Amino acid sequence: xxxxxxxxxxxxxxxxxxxxxxxxxxxxxxxxxxxxxxxxxxxxxxxxxxxxxxxxxxxxxxxxxxxxxxxxxxxxxxxxxxxxxxxxxxxxxxxxxxxxxxxxxxxxxxxxxxxxxxxxxxxxxxxxxxx
Numbered sequence: 624x625x626x627x628x629x630x631x632x633x634x635x636x637x638x639x640x641x642x643x644x645x646x647x648x649x650x651x652x653x654x655x656x657x658x659x660x661x662x663x664x665x666x667x668x669x670x671x672x673x674x675x676x677x678x679x680x681x682x683x684x685x686x687x688x689x690x691x692x693x694x695x696x697x698x699x700x701x702x703x704x705x706x707x708x709x710x711x712x713x714x715x716x717x718x719x720x721x722x723x724x725x726x727x728x729x730x731x732x733x734x735x736x737x738x739x740x741x742x743x744x745x746x747x748x749x750x751x752x753x754x
Contacts, residue, residue: 625650629680632661649681702735 625633629649637643640655647653651674652664665672673686700708709728716724 626681629675629678631674631676631680632664634659634661649678651675651680651685705731706735 626647626649629651631651632654633647633650633652634654635643635647636654636657644653644655652661652669654661654664659668663669674680675683675685705728709732712728713725716722716728
């Protein structure tokens with residue numbers, strides 16, 4: 624029932640609350656046992672008043688330090704990785720109408736089929752300078 628309600632604060636004031644914790648899938652913050660009142664999380668031990676309300680804990684988490692840090696994702700595919708995932712990317716790009724995205728994959732897959740994997744390892748401008 625608590626997961627359906629997705630409370631901002633869920634207090635598990637029961638025997639062995641950690642046994643029940645794994646069943647919680649939707650709550651802003653969970654307080655375990657009789658010595659963990661909500662007010663401690665609001666003022667001292669937790670994320671303060673930055674938790675999802677009105678059942679939004681079904682889809683969102685409370686604010687955390689990561690939300691205020693700049694992150695950069697880094698991705699690198701091997702030729703085999705591109706061959707394995709390329710078709711999926713082409714389909715999704717096509718469905719979104721992003722023809723250039725699909726073409727970026729198509730061009731690289733065609734180069735792999737022609738045995739040009741080594742040529743794709745460095746930018747074309749660098750290849751020209753070395754020629």
